[in-house]
Amino acid sequence: MTAALDPAEHMRRVLELVRGALDQPATQRPAWLARRCAGDDALQREVLAMLALDGIPAHLAPAWTLTQRAETAAADPLIGARIDRFRIDRRLGSGGMGTVYRAEPVDGVARQTVALKLVKRGMDSEEIVARFLRERTILARLEHPHIARLLDGGISGDGRPWFALELVDGQSLLEWCDVRTLDLAARVDLFLDACDAVAYAHRNLVVHRDLKPANMLVTADGTLKLLDFGIAKLLDGAAGATRGGVLMTPEYAAPEQFSAGSITTQTDVFQLGVVLHELLAGVRPAQTQRGADVAAQLRELRMRDPVALETLARARGCGAGALLRALRGDLGRIVRRAMQVDVAQRYASVGALADDLQRWRRGVPVSATADTLRYRMRMFLRRHRVAVASTAAVALALLVGIGVAWHEAWQRAAAERDAGTALAMLEDVFLGADPYAAKGSDTRALDLVSRARERALAQAADNPALAARLLTEIGGVYVSLGDRDQAEPTLRAALAAGERAGAAALVHTEGARARLAHYTLVVDGNTAAAGDLDLAIERLRGAGEPALRTLAQALDFKADAAFNRGDYAAIPQLSALALEAHRRAAGEPSSEFATALGNQASLLRAIDRADEAMAPAARAYAMMQRLGTAAPSARLYVEQQYAGALAANGRNREAEPLLRQALARARATPGTDHLLVEGIRWELANLQLELGEFDTAARALRELAAAAADKSANGAAIHNALGHAELGRNDALAALAAFERAFALLCESTATSPPCVAIGLNRADAWVQSGRLEQADSALAELDARIGADAQAARARWRVVAAALRLAQGDADAAARILAPRAQQARAAGAHADIADALALVLWARIARQRGEVGAELADLHAAERRMDALWEGQPAALIEVRARIRALEHGAPR
């Protein structure tokens, strides 16, 4: 017990723990604290109570001012009393004319707790009562999911009017968002609910006039409710407008409220603008800056106290730079237009404001902005932001092992920052004077990029360092747009300029060199560029801190290249190097590091080390959950990897819902990189293969195959998986076509790599099943020589295919000799059995049948059925056949 301590000593200890806890990430504080408090619950509670006050605006902290305290402290005779069918429970708050209580229905059929508002004693003048009744009338006509509903009303025993509202148990809009560190997009989404409610009120001829965050409560489940129509106004009059009164909240009041001008629905638009300002920027518009620039206000704050701005930004899940950029752009313009002092320049309606916000959410031009070329170009680049951010052309994935995939996605969150730099630079350097503004309105954004390139090229002689930097960025834009024809020459020009510039442009020069090498290595499968990539890595390594991120990308390229040429042995080390570089570049936890962990998991999965993939995948997933506000694409990618790792470790039933949700979310999120969507679909298709849902899987894979046009390993992976699906559907010819396509894509030149051995075995299997035994025979002999002693998975698969061939050739004994060790292994696998085991047992049963060993056949059929039943959700042909055969045997009628 701590009570024995001197109180000051005790407080000192509390403060010490509070400060210590502040150094922990918010999510880890409770656990950290529990360890420190070692069972002293009172101490722990005290520290937590204190921490709960961190960052809460003082006016929201309970009982902050004396005035409020005095009211709370005074005994309220109404507590415990009854009003109509409600019992007053406690006081919730007090306004100018009324007091709000929490009240329970005494005998109500619906046991809903309500907020009961009652005119204050002594305030029941005719005017106030009239206003009170008007609020009730107004509420009675408003029924909307985002407006607290009127439930009941009447006159109390002592003649004071009251009414009961739906009790909204929530936090104020600002607090709700801050506590959850919601990003700007999520804040806008919530705000749109408020707009919806206000627009609805307007349609019902009600102006709220007192819109402020404290009147917008958000419940625990995230539902926003608009409250307090206490000074709302009915617009019933023919004029459609009314005079302002003295009642208002000055901080949120529109200019016409101060000047007693006309109160219209646009008064609410202004107030919504103030709320939006505070919601996005964390500060209310300065009095002098009404209608002015929200970004300017934050820039001023940055001058005064960068830490404060950083804290504000962090509460919005971004950095100070990103927050300033966002508010300097369309969002800032929307706020400014909503807050125009001149009503004629303000949004004409809440609907128009909401419409612009929705446009911002979709990433399309908003009406608050003049449609300049510069603006359209920015929107174009932003829509392609994820794409601009990706630094590599390859995106989908390689299966090629047996049922595993690798999706390569490149550090999207960090790259978004890079893209921001690229955007800022393109803007500043090329569009600063808006040189294209006069050039007619139909110039497309891509043309501007290409003109920007021309300008950069023109500068190359005078300022090679700047040219190298710009050309590398512009090259990155083309890479991400998948336009290799433009990307390559741009990057080559960057390289040439950079080499002239020397050390000043080292990071960009080597970045360009690494990208070019990656193209050649991965897309062309030409290993001649390996030396270039190594050179870039070496130089970047020597360049220290500023080169870290580029170095990490180059190491990613290298791991990618190793994977692409089938050099699996090199992968673990390369992947560890890349991971470490990302950790140093971005810190931990960070969205970039989580993505790099996801990359590592995907690589390990791809080289058949699924068990090792679990740890990084789970770590990445946990990190993303904790980060909360990472870029949606990075989050989706990490979820995909986590689900993939789960599936690869036999945890299909956990993986499937995750993937389905991720896919739904990816499709619902505007602007999600289509490659990311395809990656998730790919993962899902593989899962369906595992679950025996071959028809569904084949459909998805055919679509993916049609979309994957490049000659990378991705296409091979998709066709290979499609072959599996077709085999599962008993369509050997379609399977053969798919495997042959996969082989042609990947293995013409390097048939000896592990993935090509796997595809070769699959193709041989399809040859056997479609009766082309001679081709199968020679291929299997060749593969036999090629499979190394340590390639156990490949050997096991070879045994099954070779045994199937012998059986098809009529030599059951030879088949048995080949398959025996594999069948033994399958029987021993027990709980860890997979479908390959089941298929080996089915084959063994067929051999036993040829050899007349009915008992052995039945036993292995049962074993196979159990395994299939455990693993498959669907009813594939193979399972139906096994069951039919078991029935036939058990009913004593073997054919």
Added chain:
Amino acid sequence: MEPTPPPVAIDALVAAVRAGDSEASDRLFALLYEEFRAQAHVLLRLGPQQTLCTTELVNETWLRLSGRVLAIEDRAHFVNLAARAMRQLLIDRARRRHADKRAAGEVLTLRAATDVAGEEPFDVLALDRVMTMLQAVDARLAEVAHLHLFGGLGFAELAQMRGVTERTVFRDWRAARMFLLRFIQEIA
């Protein structure tokens, strides 16, 4: 009102304070108290719940008195005194008004210009009492809060002055603020 250069050489006073001259310190304190009183009077006459931006007051007062930018080595001494003077002035005012007519203490919005939470309405007397409590518990936190609230010092400057990182200062301020929020509720 056109500011007139004061008869005292404020630079010399600050230099004397820096050298440890306690009489100079008293004189400077009195000077600042008067200055703040005059300026706050204009502002607070407008009514209750006004915003007093301590950063602006402290900085502008210095500029008015000396006509030049304060050297960093003098800044700590000056702000220390200024914060004390400001706090004393606010307490005196609140006490007077308390005695005057009001049941409650004066509620004043102090703005240190740099606070994340924006303007914070403080009941000055309650705040003073809780600050004194904090002083007894943790003098370092109390000083950070004192200089930040009453001296209007930003975190960057506080860090420089105390030779620690901004992060540390900000953490101290957050802890101090939590303490104030927590106990201002209790003592009333």
